[in-house]
Every structure is written in structure tokens, then in C-alpha cells.
Amino acid sequence: MTEKKETREEKKEKETKLEERSAEENKEKERIVVVPGEVIASGSGFLPGEGTRREGQDIVAARFGLFEKTDKIVKVIPLSGVYIPRVGNTVIGQVIDVTFNGWIVDILAPHLGFLSVTECGGYVNKKDLTEYYTFKDALVAKIKAIKARGIDLTMREKGLRKLEGGMLIKINPTRVPRVIGREGSMINIIKDETGCNIIVGQNGVIWIKGRNVEGEILAKKAIELIARKPFIEGLTEKVKEFLHKERKSENKEAYEVKERGERKERKKN
Amino acid sequence: MEIAGLTKKKIEEMIKEGKRMDGRGLLEMRPFEIELGISKKAEGSARVKIGDTEVVAGIKLGVGEPFVDSPEDGALIVTVELWPLASEKFEMGPPDIQAIEMARIVDRSLRESGYIDLKKLCVKAGELVWTVFVDIYPINDDGNLIDASAIAVIAALHEAVFPELKEDKVQYGELTDKKLPLKNMPIVMTFYKVGESFLLDPTVAEEEAAKARITVAMTFDKDEVFIHALQKAGDEPLEEREITEVLAIAMKEAKKVHEKILRQLK
Amino acid sequence: MATYKRPDGREYDETRKIEAKVGVVKRADGSAMFSFGSSRAIAAVYGPRQLHPQHLQNPEKCLLRCYYDMLPFSVAERKRPGPSRRSTEISYVTTSALSPVLKLEAFPNAVIDVYILIIEADASTRCAGINAASLALAHAGVPMTELVSAVSIGKIGDAIVADITKEEEDYKIKKDGKEIKAATDIPMAILSRANKLSLLQLDGKVTLDELKEAIALGKKTCKKIVEIQKQALKKVKEE
Incomplete structure (x- = not known):
């Protein structure tokens, strides 16, 4: 006692x-x-x-x-763990199978996503669904309903589409809120500084597309920096600093290469 | 998730320009780290980390009757287990073709280079010889498992000592300080072909984008380099020109890798 | 008073040096290393994830699968790679040692896979494995009521001791000129908060009173172990 x-x-x-x-x-x-x-x-x-x-x-x-x-x-x-789907979440997934009435989409969750033809956001010739979306296509979709065996997806909303070009990266889904920042403040900084178009899926899959690979890689590095440091405060400033520094060194490199090239040219002459 | 079509395309695009996602050059390896003696129960053991890839390898020795066709030679048995601990892509069950092929490549690299002097593993000719068991387990797969495995095995063998032998029986747990008879260290390098370019030390995403690979095991004698084992794999055939060009690069790069390994073994 | 002296000079209730760390397998959803002296286990957790084939799915809860195996060179005499009767049984008891703390009903039809690999063995490997797996499951963010801790208690000679080694497992005494085994191994897993046992095995010979004493020592030891496990998880912050 x-x-x-x-x-x-x-x-x-x-x-x-x-x-x-x-x-x-x-x-x-x-x-x-x-x-x-x-x-x-x-x-x-x-x-x-x-x-x-x-x-x-x-x-x-x-x-x-x-x-x-x-x-x-x-x-x-x-702080960790796999993505647990919620209705209304925007996710990025990959088509892994095509059935007679829709597409099976891997959204890196405990269950597969299913996009029905009625939810794909356009007219589809039912004879061949692969004309619309096919294997390995990356899609931005929204979670419509969660059932015991699967997750129903929809693409009948603005901004939901098949992704073309650019690159996909994967971070832990628990870091997504930090990557987005308050009212999108963080992701907007990255977009502005790198000139990239970025879509962040709640499942931790992120699409980056810029004018050139350098911008995409820079955005990728910044996002990975945020994902690695879930504890530190003043992250916004740190990310800004990081992006400025990286861009400077990149410009410097580019300048050096140019200069070296010019020098060679001069020597030749 | 297997990489999406567009990431694959991106990797191909970048490699065409000689660039990689992590900023490395096409022939630039990630820094690697060797740790010796990870299990005191082994006659020799090592852990190798290349970037996020991690492989452990261990050596156990046993005695037994020699093979009829080589009554004075010791035996060598190399096993790779791709346990699903290391990757969601691996599955439980008996070793699949990937594990068997990896083990065979490492086996041939060791055997043909003569790294282990099997002749010196004879206890009684025709009656009793040592068997060297090499076991390889990836712990985390982020690409380039073949080369990482080879480095881990070389390091484990380098460290290995004989156990005590009494009345033809191995006294397990009692190690001598007698090292294994080793000669020419083989350097194993695998080149992956992505698009039209070849690269070294790929990440998993780069491996998935590759259509062919070629592994070469080499040794040096002064300035001469010898090829002891080759393995071309993947769906795409290679031209002779591509193969000889890659091998020329391999022979040059191998020295650097050799030096790096030696530095860490000291 | 017991007279048995431990070969490594430890007190009866003293464990070997314990090390614990999370995040040792990057690719996994959660991972951890746990060691008692040179008995070292690593565990990796994948999931909750999709379960195939479909007939294995349970609409009421997530399936938990644990796999225990040893490196061939983790023991003095090489262990053949691949599962054995021993590893199959340990995998099974490990699963039931861990499942009571997990909220498996949160993920119907899915699966959580736990892979435990013994790097070096000097007895108590199933306990090191359970401790590593419990950490790895927490690290993977799986909802759970508490951490599970495990330890092997032994009756060696005339003493009840914590965290026995291989040497102690093989302890013999001389009686009537003959050597007889005088070691009992009692691995157990404890839910410290719920005050329950989720694993209990015994090999040897004890009285009921001795078993009670062993369980009491097990509970006491696991309270210390769970603190070390907690610290390992809290350390992620420093990285």
C-alpha cells in the first residue's frame, strides 16, 4: 500500500x-x-x-x-511513421494497375488508392483506360473516402491532374506541415527562391518542376533540409539563408567556369 | 515505391548531361567507411557503409574432407542473404536469383583472383582441409550492394584468423592469432548503364533507371592490371567498344578504391 | 544466502552494459539496435503497409508478423542461413510478446512486418530482439500503449540472477563425481505499466517460489530497461 x-x-x-x-x-x-x-x-x-x-x-x-x-x-x-490517409488530403501517387472501371494508385499508405472512371475528371473511353492514365503515371489526387480495403480517390477538382515533367521526391509525411509552413509561407519561399513549381502531397510525395535541373535540385535540397530538422526553430530564416548561400556558390561556380573558358579563349588567340 | 516514370526520365536526362541528383560526378563514389570486428564470434567480420547503403560480412572456418578433384585445396563457400530487413523490395524465403547472382559474383572474384590461397588451407592432403564460409547480409539497401558486399568481404577476410584445431576438430570460440593466407586483393567494381552513360556506385533510384550493368574484378601487379571476373547483366546488350571503354576506366579507378580500402584496413 | 559467483563479477540483479539506439536502418519505417553486452540485435519495422495475398487480410485488425534470425557468424559454430525450428518458434513468441501493446485495430487489412537480426549472440538474444523491436515499432510511429521490455532471468547454481550469459547458461555443478546442469533460463517480456507478462519461457528446473522470485527480479530489471529504451527514443532530438 x-x-x-x-x-x-x-x-x-x-x-x-x-x-x-x-x-x-x-x-x-x-x-x-x-x-x-x-x-x-x-x-x-x-x-x-x-x-x-x-x-x-x-x-x-x-x-x-x-x-x-x-x-x-x-x-x-x-515524428515518424507511414502516411495515414485522411479524407480531403491531397496526395501524389503512382498508377500501378488499370482495371475495367478505374486505376489502382499506390499512395504509399497502408492501403491502395482507387480512382474510378467516374472520378477522373473528364470523359473516358471505357474501352481502353490506359489512353487516359497508364502504368507509372504520377497523379495528384484527393482522398474522397476511406474504406476498410481501400481508399477512394477523386480528381474532379481544380489542380488535380497527371504530372508531366519535373521530379518526385519522398519525405516523411510527418514533416509535410513544416515544409508547407504557416499558410504556405515556407513552400512559397522555396518556390520564389528556386523558381520552381512545387506540389506537396500530404503523403510525403513532392513534385518539383523548374525551368532547369539546378533549380529543381536546389528546391529538393531545401525540402530535405526541412525534413531532416524537425526540431529547430527559426527554420524559415535558416532555409532562406541556405538558399541564398547555395545560389551564390552556384553563381560563383558558373562565373568561374565562364571565366576559365574565356581565359582559354584568350590564350588561344 | 518503385520510382515513378517521370523520376526515371529525370534521372536519365540528368545523367545524359553528366549530372546526378546528389551532385556527384558519374564515376564518383559516395564516401565509404569500414568497421572491423562487428561480431566477436566470427573469425573475421566487417561492416561497410557507402552512403546510406550498409552491408555486414562475416567469416567462419570449418574443417572437412576436400573435394575429390582438388584433394589439397581448401574450400570456399559464399552466401548472400537478402533479408527484407534491408529493403521493402526483398522477400522472405529461400535466396532468389538476385542473392544467388551476388554471391556467385563475389565467389568468382575471390576464387579467380586467388585472394585466399586455398592451397595453404590443407590440413592433411586428401583427408582434411579448411572450409572458409563467407556470409553477406545487407542491412540497408541504398544501391550498389555488389561492390559494397565485395569490400565488406575483403575487409572481413583481411581481419580473419584461424580458430584452434585439436585432434582434427575445430575448437569454436578459441581463436589463434594466425591470419588467413591472403595474396592479391581483388577490387570489384560495377558500372551501371543509364541512357548512354555509365556510372559507378548508384543509389536505388539510379539502379532502377539502369538498363544494363557490368561487374569487373581486378588485381594489380605493379603497374599491370588483370581482369579475373566479369558479369554483364540487364536486358540491354552492350557494344564491345562500350565494354572496353568501361574496363579502361575501371582499371584506372580501381587503384583509388584499392588505396581507400587499404587506408581503412590499417 | 546464495553462494553462486557470477563469472563476470556482476551483482545478481545487474545486467550487462546496455546500449540502445533508434534509426539504424534508414530504409525502414522504424528501426532500432539493442544490446546486452555483446548480445546485439537490430530490428526494422515496415508498415503498416498493404498486405498481399488478400486472403491473409483481417478486416478487424492489422496483421503483425515478426521474423527473428541470427547472422551465421553471430555464434561460435556457424549457423546455417535461413529459418530453423528454433528461429520459427522465437519469431512466434516475439509476435505475441509485442502485439498486446499495439493498437492493431487502427489498420484493418494491413500488415506490420518486424525483422529482427542478431548480429552477435551471447545468450538472451530473443530478449535483446524484443527490446529492439519494441523500440523500432515506437520509432515507426505505430500507436502503442507502452514499450515492451524483456530480460532473461536465470537460476544459476543457487542464485536468481538477471541477464544471463552463454557461460551461465552452461553452468554445471559437481555432484557425486558427476557434472550436472545447474542453470535454468527464464526469458520474459514485461509490460511495466500494465504490470503484465507477454513472454514467459523456462528451460531447467525451479520451484514455484523460485519462479516467483525470478519474475519479481524480471519486473524490477525491466523497469530499468524501459528507462533506457525511453532515453534512446528521446535522443532523436539531438541528431
């Missing part, structure tokens, strides 16, 4: 520590990593949000991730 009490008090102590830590660290906007089974809040003053569960008085982390508290709700933001 006494032992039980002790552990309970110990636990309490830990929680208050976590609370204090969180308050302190929130000031610096630093995040706390929590693990499954860890008590992250206690008492009826808090409500369990996503990635958590109530166990008696305690709110316990139900997965590995970052602790977040907004008002009374505590939740755990995923």
Missing part, C-alpha cells in the same frame, strides 16, 4: 517536472519528445487529444512524438 502511494507521488513529481519543463521550453519554443506509455499530463484540468489516451487521472502518450499543449488539450504530434 505504502509502495503504491510512493510510486504515485513519484509519478506526480515527474509530471510536474514535465509540466515545468514544457512551460519553460515552450518559451524557447522547443519541443519535448514523448514515448508510448509516458504520462504527459494529470488531473481533470486537461483533455486528451490526438495520440494520447486517458488512464484514470492520467493522460498518457499513445505513440512516439512531440508533446503539444493548446489550452486544455494535450496531444502528441507524430
